[in-house]
Amino acid sequence: MEGELLDLTEDIDTDFTYSIQDIREPDKRRTDFSKTIDLPGTPKNNALFAQIFDINVENEYNPALPNIGYNFNPNKAAKVIVLVDGIQVFRGVLRLLKVTRNKDLITYETNVLGRLSDILFALGDSKLSDLDFSDLDHTLDVGTIEASWYGTPGTGYVYPLIDYGMSVDGVNFPITGFRPAVYVLEYINRIFANAGFTYKCNFFAQPYFRGLHIPCTEKKEYNQTATQARFLECYSRERYTVNRRTGQWREVYNWWGGTVVKDKYGFIEVTDDESRGTKIIITRNITTSFQFSMWFIVKNEGCYMNIRKNGQVIASKKLGSYHVVHHQEIIEIPKQDWVAGDVLTMSMDMSPRNVSTIFPESSVIAPSPTDDSPYPVDDGAPVMMHDLISSSVAQKDFFKSIILMHNLYVFTDENDDKNLIITPETWFYDNYAGNAVDWTSKVDYSQEIEVTPMGQLTSKEFIFTYKKDTDYYNDDRYFKKYNEVFGQKKFVAENEFEKDQNKVELIFSPTISVQIPEVSQRVIPHIYKVNADGVKQIDTFNIRILQWGGLKRSYISIDQNRGYATWKIVDSSGVAMASYIDYPYAGMLDDPITPSRDLCFGPPIEIFFALNTYSDLGLFRFYWEPFINEITNKDSKLWKPFILLTPSDINQLDFKRLVKIDNTYFRLNKVENYKPMGQQTTPVELFKSNVSVEVVRPGFLKWSDDGYLLHSDESPARIPYA
Numbered sequence: 001m002e003g004e005l006l007d008l009t010e011d012i013d014t015d016f017t018y019s020i021q022d023i024r025e026p027d028k029r030r031t032d033f034s035k036t037i038d039l040p041g042t043p044k045n046n047a048l049f050a051q052i053f054d055i056n057v058e059n060e061y062n063p064a065l066p067n068i069g070y071n072f073n074p075n076k077a078a079k080v081i082v083l084v085d086g087i088q089v090f091r092g093v094l095r096l097l098k099v100t101r102n103k104d105l106i107t108y109e110t111n112v113l114g115r116l117s118d119i120l121f122a123l124g125d126s127k128l129s130d131l132d133f134s135d136l137d138h139t140l141d142v143g144t145i146e147a148s149w150y151g152t153p154g155t156g157y158v159y160p161l162i163d164y165g166m167s168v169d170g171v172n173f174p175i176t177g178f179r180p181a182v183y184v185l186e187y188i189n190r191i192f193a194n195a196g197f198t199y200k201c202n203f204f205a206q207p208y209f210r211g212l213h214i215p216c217t218e219k220k221e222y223n224q225t226a227t228q229a230r231f232l233e234c235y236s237r238e239r240y241t242v243n244r245r246t247g248q249w250r251e252v253y254n255w256w257g258g259t260v261v262k263d264k265y266g267f268i269e270v271t272d273d274e275s276r277g278t279k280i281i282i283t284r285n286i287t288t289s290f291q292f293s294m295w296f297i298v299k300n301e302g303c304y305m306n307i308r309k310n311g312q313v314i315a316s317k318k319l320g321s322y323h324v325v326h327h328q329e330i331i332e333i334p335k336q337d338w339v340a341g342d343v344l345t346m347s348m349d350m351s352p353r354n355v356s357t358i359f360p361e362s363s364v365i366a367p368s369p370t371d372d373s374p375y376p377v378d379d380g381a382p383v384m385m386h387d388l389i390s391s392s393v394a395q396k397d398f399f400k401s402i403i404l405m406h407n408l409y410v411f412t413d414e415n416d417d418k419n420l421i422i423t424p425e426t427w428f429y430d431n432y433a434g435n436a437v438d439w440t441s442k443v444d445y446s447q448e449i450e451v452t453p454m455g456q457l458t459s460k461e462f463i464f465t466y467k468k469d470t471d472y473y474n475d476d477r478y479f480k481k482y483n484e485v486f487g488q489k490k491f492v493a494e495n496e497f498e499k500d501q502n503k504v505e506l507i508f509s510p511t512i513s514v515q516i517p518e519v520s521q522r523v524i525p526h527i528y529k530v531n532a533d534g535v536k537q538i539d540t541f542n543i544r545i546l547q548w549g550g551l552k553r554s555y556i557s558i559d560q561n562r563g564y565a566t567w568k569i570v571d572s573s574g575v576a577m578a579s580y581i582d583y584p585y586a587g588m589l590d591d592p593i594t595p596s597r598d599l600c601f602g603p604p605i606e607i608f609f610a611l612n613t614y615s616d617l618g619l620f621r622f623y624w625e626p627f628i629n630e631i632t633n634k635d636s637k638l639w640k641p642f643i644l645l646t647p648s649d650i651n652q653l654d655f656k657r658l659v660k661i662d663n664t665y666f667r668l669n670k671v672e673n674y675k676p677m678g679q680q681t682t683p684v685e686l687f688k689s690n691v692s693v694e695v696v697r698p699g700f701l702k703w704s705d706d707g708y709l710l711h712s713d714e715s716p717a718r719i720p721y722a
Contacts, residue, residue, distance in 0.1 A: 001080045001094055002068040007042040015673040016082075016112075020409055020655045035673075036097065041106020048072070053099045053106050077121045079417065080112050082676070091417060093121065119420065122195035123396040131190045131395070133182065133385035140222060141379035142569055142578045145178055149584045153548055154185040154210030157385075160548065160586030161567075162215055163514075165528030165536035170519040172570045175577060176377050179216035179388060181586065184402065184545065187214065191395045192420075200413065201422035203406070208590070208597055211548040215511070215586065216388045217527060219540035223374035224381040226289070226367035231264035232280075236295075236362040259360070267366075280344040280364065285573050288375075290333040291368035292346050295359040297326050303356065304349040307331055310342060319348075326359050332368055376572035390543050393507060398543075401506045405545075407623040411655075425627055428656055429667060436658035436665055442643045443661060444681040450640040462491040462502050462628055464601040464620050469509035469542045472530045473608065478512065486510040487588065487600025489620040491628055504624075509542040510600065513587040515609030520565030521555045522583055523592035523609045547599060549585035552592070558610055589617075597622075637688045639666060642681035645674060659686055 014037045039045055041053065050072035051057045065071045067078040077093035098109040136157055138144055145159040157180035163170070166177035185204060192199055203209060236259075260268055265286070269279045280290075294305055301321035306313050315331045333344075346364065348356055367375060403410065409428045413419035465488035468479060478486045487510045514526045525546065529537040556562040564581040571577055589595040592609060598617040601624075607614060620628075630636055641661075650671070658665045666686035674682045 001048060001078050002066040003079075004048055004068060005044075006039055006048065007045050009038070009040050015675045016650075016671075017673060018650070018653055018671040019669065020411060035111065037110050037112065039108040039110060041099075041101075041108065045108065046106065049096065049099075049108060052096070053101050082112065091412065119192075119195055119197050119399075120396050122197070123191065123394070123399070126194070126395045127391055128187065128393050128395055128398060129386060129389045129391040131187070131194060131389070133186075133190070133389060136180075136182070136186075136385045138180075138383050139379075140175065140178070140377055140381045140383045142175070145175075145569070146578075148180065149551055153207070154183050156186065157182045158213060158548055158586075159584060160213075160215065160525075160546065161522075161583045162525045162527060162586070165538045168536075170516040170522075171566075172568050172574060172576070174574075175379060175569050175571060176222045178569075179220075180383065180385070181213040181215040181546070181548075182385070182389070183210070183548075184212040184214060185210055187398060188402070191399060194395075196418060198416075198419045199422055200419060203408070203422065203424055203427070208547070211590070213546055213548055213586070214390075215525070215527070215544050215546055217541040217544055218388055218390065219538060220387050221538065222377040222381055222383075224377055226371035226373070226375060227369060228381060229367055229375035229378075230262060230365070231288075232267050232290075232364065232366040233261040234263065234268055234364050235259040235261070236358055236360045239357065239359055278345075282338045282340055282342040282344070284340050284575060285338070287335060287337050288366050289335040289368040289371040289373075290344065290364060290366045291370065292331045292333070293361075293363045293365070294329050294331075294346075295326050295361040296329070296348075296356055297359075298348075298350075298354065298356040300351060300354045302351050303354065305329055305331060306347050306349055307333060308345045308347065326357070328361075332370060335367070335371060335373055378571040379577065393543050397507050401508060404504055404506060405619055405623070407627060424623055426623065429658075430656050431658065433658065433660070433665060436660040437652075437654070438660045439643055440661050442645065442649075444642040444644060447642040447681065449642075450638075452638045452640070453634070453636070462504070464489040464491070464504045464624060466506050466508055466510045466601075467542055470529070471527050471539070471541050472536075473512035473514065473526055474510060476530070477608070478604075478606065482605050484605075486512055487598075487602065487604050487618070489600075489602030489618065491620070491632075507543060508545045511544045511546055511588060513589075513592065513607075513609060515592075517610070520567070521558055521610070522552075522565065522567065523585070523587065524583070525587060545599065546586040546588065547590045547597065549587065549590050549592075551582040552585040554581050554583050631687075638669065639686045639688055640683055641686070643684045644679075644681045645671070645684075647676060650674060650676070661686070664688065 014035050016035075046053070048068050050059050050070055052072065052074065059070050059072070061073040061076075062071055063076070067073055067076050072078070074096045077095070079092075080094040081091050092112050094110055094112050096108060096110050100107045100109065148157060148159045151158060159178050159180055161173065162177075162179070163173075164177050164179065167173045188199075188204070265283050267280045267283060269281050290307075292305075292307055296319075298319055298321060301319065303319040305317045305319060307315040315333055317329055317331055319329060320327075331346075348358075350356060402408070403422075407425040408422055409425055410420055410422050413421055465485045468485050469475065474486055511525045511527060513523045515521060515523045527541055527544070529539050531537055554565045554567060556565045566579050566581055567583060568576045568580070569578045585592065588599040590597040592611065595611075595615070595617055598619075600618045601620045602618050603614045603616055653668075653671065655668050657668075659668050660666075666688050669685040669687045672683045672685065
């Protein structure tokens with residue numbers, strides 16, 4: 001354990017089971033495991049387990065150190081290798097189940113588990129939101145959105161065009177409705193790094209997989225503080241003195257615009273008529289507060305500082321006498337709606353024989369620095385990726401669903417127990433007869449041999465599906481109409497006896513893309529609810545997964561001869577910030593017109609855009625169909641003999657290789673209850689399928705008109721390419 005030898009009893013009795021996947025349960029991935037191993041409480045073992053039998057003993061734990069001795073933590077995995085006569089028969093992690101003490105006799109009840117369990121232990125209950133994505137934080141603006149469309153798929157994030165319920169016409173999309181979608185490969189890389197693991201997977205390098213990404217489905221509305229939203233900041237241009245020697249009370253307008261720090265919407269206008277000062281002319285409908293700050297000296301008290309809107313006083317403050325040291329007075333204009341054309345002015349209403357001096361520190365700022373209410377984002381607001389990552393999905397469930405989607409096998413690198421090899425089932429098995437292991441002489445024919453038709457072991461129906469969700473198109477427009485999840489696949493085996501159903505369900509929900517033909521031929525995902533009045537509602541939904549399809553041309557009509565249908569990114573007031581004839585496409589299909597890949601398991605009953613033919617290009621066809629056809633074929637059998645296996649056989653156990661017995665070739669399904677300390681035979685499950693065995697090392701073989709079978713040293717089996 002962790003490089004130290006554990007003391008064993010001479011009569012230790014345990015057995016090990018080896019499996020990578022049980023064909024009876026295609027929705028589960030198996031890991032090697034042992035039954036209970038009882039270890040004696042010798043002084044050495046007691047020290048290695050940190051005297052845990054003593055209820056008064058407590059110890060510090062440092063995750064950077066080996067999980068053994070004074071650093072032992074029973075809630076953490078400890079690496080273990082099981083050797084028989086110096087030959088390794090198991091490698092994985094040890095789990096302490098219980099310690100029993102009968103007087104001075106101490107026993108540690110343990111078992112060991114394979115490496116796939118080790119990474120799942122390491123992930124624990126950590127959520128996706130526990131991962132650090134701070135290096136992807138950025139500023140929301142048109143330039144950043146556009147730049148993501150040209151980034152490298154699989155790295156960082158992308159901004160696809162998705163209607164989250166904020167576009168009212170399908171043409172104008174508020175910048176606040178854009179969410180970055182993080183690539184799946186980013187998630188996987190961070191999950192593995194966080195758990196202290198690495199992986200080797202040629203499949204993850206494929207363009208298809210690199211384009212997979214996770215769109216944001218959290219109810220996160222972009223807001224920013226008043227300071228972040230600052231669009232107007234202007235200071236008095238110079239020190240300015242007004243001397244009222246004679247006459248009546250008079251209102252003197254102040255001059256602004258000398259120092260304009262920021263005037264995003266062109267509000268400031270310096271008039272030619274100096275008696276009218278500087279105007280703030282509202283150039284667009286906007287909701288905001290204002291702060292007018294006056295630094296001044298005034299000879300006599302009784303003056304008023306006025307703020308006028310369209311000539312009418314909306315705020316006023318009486319000023320005292322400050323004739324030695326300049327003084328500050330502030331007038332706050334509360335947050336309110338302003339319409340284009342509104343005019344704001346600031347003035348001093350002064351008595352006769354009074355003198356006032358205004359200093360350059362005087363300012364007008366919008367929104368007010370004291371405003372603590374949220375403001376909508378136009379551009380330039382910070383995007384904190386942590387706020388957009390699911391806080392309800394566990395990392396291990398995410399990884400397991402990626403495995404299930406693509407029927408992946410995961411096993412340990414023989415040279416590095418922290419490195420996992422990941423490959424699709426269709427690439428896993430080596431059907432080349434020359435690489436088979438011959439166990440003909442090891443079969444114990446004196447014992448009972450079971451031969452079971454696979455029809456007796458598998459289900460009548462197999463359902464491959466995403467998780468149901470409650471958004472408008474998934475629920476109201478599809479599930480309630482057809483009583484099934486969008487894009488699910490039902491496979492019914494030819495079996496008149498079995499009635500069971502086996503369901504392979506992902507944690508992801510499907511995402512339905514929609515076309516509004518009155519607007520354009522654009523096909524984009526719609527993720528929102530609709531209330532009783534038909535109004536779109538932003539909400540939180542279940543995690544999704546989509547394919548990045550790149551930029552697609554936005555046409556007016558399906559015949560593509562009537563020109564382009566532009567769409568726009570608009571600000572919070574509906575003013576266009578950018579206009580486009582191409583749109584960043586993402587969806588279940590890799591292309592809405594000529595698809596070659598589909599994230600649905602099978603073709604849906606109904607789609608919500610124009611497509612001539614919806615071909616079967618889904619996950620079932622690419623990753624599950626060959627396997628399901630094998631295990632449900634009438635000629636497929638599970639053969640269970642007893643075989644004499646040595647520690648050397650177990651050490652070289654390879655589920656990828658065929659097993660040859662009397663010129664018949666099998667796939668190894670499970671080695672069950674192997675006892676390393678005895679000489680008895682072991683029950684072994686061997687799967688005889690209808691797949692042809694290759695007697696010549698294959699290269700590239702024709703699969704069908706749709707593609708080829710790929711054979712190589714790295715992917716020795718086959719996979720169809722569309």
